[in-house]
Amino acid sequence: MMNSPQVIYLCEQNNERRQRFETVLTFIGERVTVLPAIDELADHDDVLCVIAGSGVNDLSEHAKSKPAIPFIAAAESHQPALNRANVIGPIDANVDYQELSRWLHYCHSYHRNLAERHGSQNHKTGKLESLLIGQGSAIQSIRKMIAQVASSDANVLVLGESGTGKEVVARGIHSLSNRKDGPFVPVNCGAIPGDLLESELFGHEKGAFTGAIGTRKGRFELAQGGTLFLDEIGDMPLAMQVKLLRVLQERTFERVGGAKSIKADVRVVAATHRQLESMINEGKFREDLFYRLNVFPIDVPALRERQEDVPLLLQELTARFKKERGVGVRFTGKALESLSLHRWPGNVRELSNLIERLTIMHPDQLVDVSDLPPKYQHIDHPRVEPEYPDELLEREALNSIFADDEDEPDADTAAINSELPDDGVNLKDMLSELETAMIKQALDKADGVVAKAAELLGMRRTTLVEKMKKYQIK
Structure with a gap:
């Protein structure tokens, strides 16, 4: 630098x-x-x-x-x-x-x-843009802070709601630091029971406790020369907070059941979605540990605070899904507008989950507002159902009736005769009756499971639901 x-x-x-x-x-x-x-x-x-x-x-x-x-x-x-x-x-x-x-x-x-x-930070911001997607002032400020702190060994505390990408920030700090060639070791402090967390962080010697059948390195040893990411630090038990504070102060630790001091050549980045200062007042988090970790705080904004980045995030995440899984999804302008109005309580994680869901429902298709789950439909945009030529509807309906010669027509279809009466017929009404009868039969065969009935009829589930509403079929 x-x-x-x-x-x-x-x-x-x-x-x-x-x-x-x-x-x-x-x-x-x-x-x-x-x-x-x-x-x-x-x-x-x-x-x-x-x-x-x-x-x-x-x-x-x-x-x-x-x-x-x-x-x-x-x-x-x-x-x-x-x-x-x-x-x-x-x-x-x-x-x-x-x-x-x-x-x-x-x-x-x-x-x-x-x-x-x-100048000298162009290569840094280039790397960060591939990790932290967005062009708004909020995300640019985060990139700037990461570039500033990366070259030092200062402890960093990443704050923000769940799903905002706190681990992405931690990985960005590591990738731009002098420790980038060392390991990046994440550990979720809230996912490990308190009585096992000490062994998980510091390791243990053989026979240190029941079940310790061999010596095991902890996360601090695995992260030597690199970065240790302590996620959800606010969920760490008080007893462990004391031991972590000692390591941060003395830069040494011992394995559980061991007496040998091991040097901690580790850069610590911690993260939490909790309000640590409130927890300090409640006696649930140590004040001295807070100030030891809070050397350089980075507050990651919620997605609702950077709505302008939603279209760019959608583009990037769909491209990643396409590359990783071979299937993607595209959005109409109205769909993008509707998604940009959503408040995203689950932040970027919620957005990623939605894209995964849509790639399953509409693989490699163009998604409109009406294709989005109801809670993401924030603008009025009526669903457009294709109108098929009457000849096609009639041919498909008749084919489905006589597809299986062994099946006897039931009461709903017996009245429909394939010969044209002398006085003519209202074909649309006839087809509606036929379609209603087919839907009822499919639902009966599927024991009321709409998705299975849609498979029997060779149509999408959403299309079948719309037709059931149209014909008032329960």
Whole structure:
């Protein structure tokens, strides 16, 4: 990770003004290098900014030739240069500590934003975009925080509702860290009984307890040189919280039943959907452990707080299903609009489950609003049933009647004669009666199971349900 630039270059020909700037900058702890002439400014990585005073000719041209360096205009003659993004000011020789600090803060921000856009963190954000899908400001803020903390070994606490992707955040931190070549070991603290959690985390020696027939490494040992992800840390029993705190403080642990200290070369990322500060007040979570874990908190937003990302998530998740399982699903514009209005209480996990469900119901098909489960239908969009030609309906209906010569026609179909009466017939009414009779027979054969009846009739279950509503068949 590139170090932040720290040196301020001062180019001021007036001795009194130069000394004034040097005094103020030195007082606030800044490193200052005096330039006799602006032309002597080289392309150094350590340049925080250049304070350009009197004696600097045509600051606009200098700023244009070095867009990666912010310039602070310290002379009235530099007023035309202020239209450039990397030129700020003006300031005068009587500048005080507060005003100069504000300008220097701008210079730090300029470098940071420039690096995020074009510099050293581009490879990081590229990786994160493949993990954290979305273009909204909320998810971009999360990516930025991950990139900032990844290169350190600071403990991270990931907060957020269930299904928001807290483990995805943890994996993003690991993949961008110096430990990326080491293991990423997740453990769900809420899924392991309290009396087994100690052995799960720290391992045990042979004979440490009944059933310990051999030595076993715990998750801390398995994560050596890498990252240990402690999911649902809020569900960890108090007794285990004490032991975890000791490991985090001393960076050593012992296996259950053992006396040998093992160094914990592990970066810990914890996550929870619980309100830990409320649990502290209730005596259910240790305050000292909270502050040990909460070095760098990342609060993952709920999906309802980033509704603009729903279409992009749908596109990405359906593509993944298509790649992994060979079957996908597509959405009409109205279906996307309806899904974008859903509140997603289950967050991204709920969205993923919905897509899996739809790929089963409508494999490689185009899904409209009416095909969505009822709770996802947030806009009025009537179902469009195809109208088949009467000849096709008649032929299919008659084929289904006489498909099995061994079956005797029942009372519902006996009245239907295949010969046209002399006075004609209302074919639509006749077909409706025939369709009603076939549906009733299929339901009888299927013992009332609609899905099985739909199979017997060679149609989709949803189509059969609509026809049952149409003909008022219970």
